[in-house]
Amino acid sequence: MEVTISPLKVLVYDIETAPGEAYVWSAKTRFIPHAMMKRQPFMIQWSAAWLHGGKVMSDSVTPPDVTARDDARIVESIGEMIREADLVLAHNGDNFDIPWVRGRTWANDLEPLGPVASIDTKKLAAKDFYLMHNNLDSLLEMKLGRNKIKTDFSWWRDIIEKADSFDTEGCQKALDRMERYCRKDTRDLRDLFKTMIPHVARLPRLVDADGSMVCPHCGSMDLQKRGIKRTVAYNYQRYQCNDCKRYPSVRTNDKLHRTDLRPQ
Helix, strand or coil, rough: CCEEEECCEEEEEEEEEEEECCCEEEEECCCHHHHEEEEEEEEEEEEEEEEECCEEEEECHHHHHHHHCHHHHHHHHHHHHHHCCEEECCCCCHHHHHHHHHHHHHCCCCCCCCCCCCCHHHHHHHHHCCCCCCCCHHHHHHHHHCCCCCHHHHHCCCHHHHCCCEEEEEEEEHHHHHHHHHHHHHHHHHHHHHHHHHCCCCCCCCCECCCCCCCHHHHHHHHEEEEECCEEEEEEEEEEEECCCCCCEEEEECCCCCCCCCCC
């Protein structure tokens, strides 16, 4: 029987945000009341790529956008990408990227994101691996021998200050530099996640298929039996995919070794 296999649209993405601005009495200020805020933070860039192939895409504010603190156009464009995706993937995305996009979508009166199914690689690393650090730079260096581009606060300050002083050329150069940084993070995160797929305990299905004996993570039909997985109620035949190395399973109809009574 011919099997149709379709990879889900998994969007790997990253966003960059500008800092908020506030009036403070002391460098030791920990809490800034609303009345002391001068300007709210806003999004300056995003980059994204589909997990199963394709080039890295990106969008950025312009120097006039920075001057106006107007991120509506790029928030709308990343929102369209997220709504198109079946799953989104980011590092610390559940705690940062998704709430950030939702907040700026609301602030700009844009179309709501709706339900977002996500994979957070920081959560995967923290839950399934015992590592000294779970930040992206550490994971990249450990597994791929790569590092994030080194930055400091001057990168963000240059964007804001050059825009506010109407140095359009200088602001654009600062934005271009930040965009290269953002795009590299997305490219590296996509490669990193592919190395994590065989090792993390739980992942959502990454492919659609109209046949039962297809790996739900990569779509391969090259599977081998790897024993029985037993739960309280059912037995499952465990398989290992010879391509992505994950362990999918299927519920069996064999009641020979299962009691109808549930253990307590």
